[in-house]
Amino acid sequence: MEIVKLSAIEIREKILSKELNCTEVVQAFLEQIKKNEKYNAVLEIFDDAMEKARELDEKIAKGFSGKLAGVPIIIKDNIFYDGKICSCSSKFMEKHVASYNSTVVEKILKEGAIIIGRANMDEFAMGSSTENSAFGVTHNPLDFDRVPGGSSGGSACAVALNMCPIALGTETGGSVRQPASFCGIYGLKPTYGRISRYGIVAYASSLDQVGIFTRNVEDNALMLEVIAGHDEHDSTSSSVAVENYNDNLKLQAEKVCVGVPEEILKMIKNMPCEKNLLNFIDFLEKNGIKTKKISLKDIELCLPTYYILAPAEATSNLARFDGVKYTTRSEKAKNLQEVYKESRSEGFGKEVKRRIMLGNFVLSSGYYDAYYKKAKRLQSEIRKEFKRAFLECDYIIMPTTIGEAFKIGSKSQNPVDTYKEDIFTVTANIAGIPSLSVPFGKGENGLPLGVQIMGDVFKEREIYQLAKFIEEK
Amino acid sequence: MQFKLLFHRSKKPVVFYFKGGEMDKKEIEHLAELSKLEFSEEELESFAGEFKSLLELADIVKNAEIGGEISYKSVDMNNLREDEPKESAPVETLLENAPQVKNDCIVVPRIME
Numbered sequence: 001m002e003i004v005k006l007s008a009i010e011i012r013e014k015i016l017s018k019e020l021n022c023t024e025v026v027q028a029f030l031e032q033i034k035k036n037e038k039y040n041a042v043l044e045i046f047d048d049a050m051e052k053a054r055e056l057d058e059k060i061a062k063g064f065s066g067k068l069a070g071v072p073i074i075i076k077d078n079i080f081y082d083g084k085i086c087s088c089s090s091k092f093m094e095k096h097v098a099s100y101n102s103t104v105v106e107k108i109l110k111e112g113a114i115i116i117g118r119a120n121m122d123e124f125a126m127g128s129s130t131e132n133s134a135f136g137v138t139h140n141p142l143d144f145d146r147v148p149g150g151s152s153g154g155s156a157c158a159v160a161l162n163m164c165p166i167a168l169g170t171e172t173g174g175s176v177r178q179p180a181s182f183c184g185i186y187g188l189k190p191t192y193g194r195i196s197r198y199g200i201v202a203y204a205s206s207l208d209q210v211g212i213f214t215r216n217v218e219d220n221a222l223m224l225e226v227i228a229g230h231d232e233h234d235s236t237s238s239s240v241a242v243e244n245y246n247d248n249l250k251l252q253a254e255k256v257c258v259g260v261p262e263e264i265l266k267m268i269k270n271m272p273c274e275k276n277l278l279n280f281i282d283f284l285e286k287n288g289i290k291t292k293k294i295s296l297k298d299i300e301l302c303l304p305t306y307y308i309l310a311p312a313e314a315t316s317n318l319a320r321f322d323g324v325k326y327t328t329r330s331e332k333a334k335n336l337q338e339v340y341k342e343s344r345s346e347g348f349g350k351e352v353k354r355r356i357m358l359g360n361f362v363l364s365s366g367y368y369d370a371y372y373k374k375a376k377r378l379q380s381e382i383r384k385e386f387k388r389a390f391l392e393c394d395y396i397i398m399p400t401t402i403g404e405a406f407k408i409g410s411k412s413q414n415p416v417d418t419y420k421e422d423i424f425t426v427t428a429n430i431a432g433i434p435s436l437s438v439p440f441g442k443g444e445n446g447l448p449l450g451v452q453i454m455g456d457v458f459k460e461r462e463i464y465q466l467a468k469f470i471e472e473k
Numbered sequence: 474m475q476f477k478l479l480f481h482r483s484k485k486p487v488v489f490y491f492k493g494g495e496m497d498k499k500e501i502e503h504l505a506e507l508s509k510l511e512f513s514e515e516e517l518e519s520f521a522g523e524f525k526s527l528l529e530l531a532d533i534v535k536n537a538e539i540g541g542e543i544s545y546k547s548v549d550m551n552n553l554r555e556d557e558p559k560e561s562a563p564v565e566t567l568l569e570n571a572p573q574v575k576n577d578c579i580v581v582p583r584i585m586e
Contacts, residue, residue, distance in 0.1 A: 095570075096570050097569060097570060099562055099566045099569065099570070100566075232554040235552055235553050235554075236552075237552065238552070239552050298539075301533065301534065301537060303530075304531060304533040304534045305534055307527075307530055307531065308531055308534055315508070322509070323572065324571070324572075324579060324581055325570070325571055325579060326570035326571060327572075328572065329572035329573070333582065334582060335582050335583065335584070335586075336581055336582055336583075336584045338582075339581060339582060340509040341509050341511050342511070344508075344509050344510055345510050345511040345512075348510070353508075353510055353512075354520070354523065354527075356510065357501075357504050357505065357508050357510070357520065357524075358524075358527055358531075360504050360507045360508050361504055361524075361531075362531060364504070364507065370535045371531055371534060371535055373543065374535060374537065374539075375534050376543045376544075377541060377543045378534060378537060378539055380543055380544040381539060381541050383544070384541075414523070414526060415523055415526070415527065416526045416527065416529075416530055
């Protein structure tokens, strides 16, 4: 039995039945991380992981049986874990130590998870390739010359290379689903408000959500069950009841209808993902699932809308990084203005600066109505369109990415080239709906592709049901 | 630009004008000031070039013919808790990340000349 290949559910069962103990489980995963160091997925292994495992073994001997008992987890570098460095993969925050636990960390620790390390990411979660990390690029687990996707590239790579069964990432425009697709695993972006954002470094608050990486559907559902729910520290977290998603994963295939947006079919013409989506539709129909063409006429506008709203919110959220309170202060600064300017100029990377500038442009006087307000209006329309579409079907499907993972360095010339990567994923963030990227098919280089399964708000269970059905076939 | 092709494929009731936003160096400098960022001459040049394609993307929204109401409401929002005093993180812990601290305060350079 190879411990690192076990699912989270299997690990917990074997630990509770005394077939394994937490110490040997954590040991195995730490060795797996060290063996795969060259991928640069994990920025830091937490030095107290073994100690926590020993403590947990004692607790379990006394009868503790949390939902994640003994399960090793890796978190993205923008999630607060009390006393540990949380740097957002930025030089600016290199020494920043989290002064409290984020709600998601609090919840997984309560259920007996052991957090073993923090994962590399695009600086401040801005990017689709993990090339924007101040601590070097993460490599694709299946092809060393390619990117793992981003911004949660380290988390995705860690799960794909069995460094942990479950990793947490965050999403603003596809930062979980896109790397999941590039690495051949499952990545969920839940409904906006499903998971508390307390203790997560904000990028664009109205779009940000925590996301979950796993190698199978049931581990994903288990993690969501643990971390979802209302939190008094986040007023945007929803009080809609959390379900025990794994209790009922049986899909009634004959009763569901999958919607395929006509506009998406037009957009993907000649894209590498075209054949794969058509194969997927074929696959569903052969297995007795009804598909139906639907219309989402403004779907293409999601991408430009996103690249106005996200930088606008980012520019406000990142104003707090000023060299005064918790970031590195420039040694050159002689007065307060210089503290701001010099520290920010030295601390932020190029992509972050670009988005701050873009955000300030769309919010500045004279442009606010034309860009920001218009984008908000479009977002409202797009939400209505999705609402209408879900009256006609239970699911909406589309590709996760344009094609396979791209080569490191191949898109860094023109920023818009990289932004285009998010064209299919930003739709769910703009609409606020849940979406799961499911590995399906391969591209021309034999690398994995993904398909997104989207549902109406709070329909995570239904999404898992269809995903489970596909996983079994 | 490839991006335009992507959009030309659709039949939608939205009109696009690709005038291509231009921005001169002075405007970029003004934005840098608003952003509290400093750039070298070279960086400014390169930003001006990049902004052109970024603005093309943003202008798709600007030029979309769309009416309707704006909703700032999220999916399910503003579940505010009762306003009761509670313990918060200790000052010393919160100050641990500050670059310079004295008497429980953050030290900054003189702000009055």
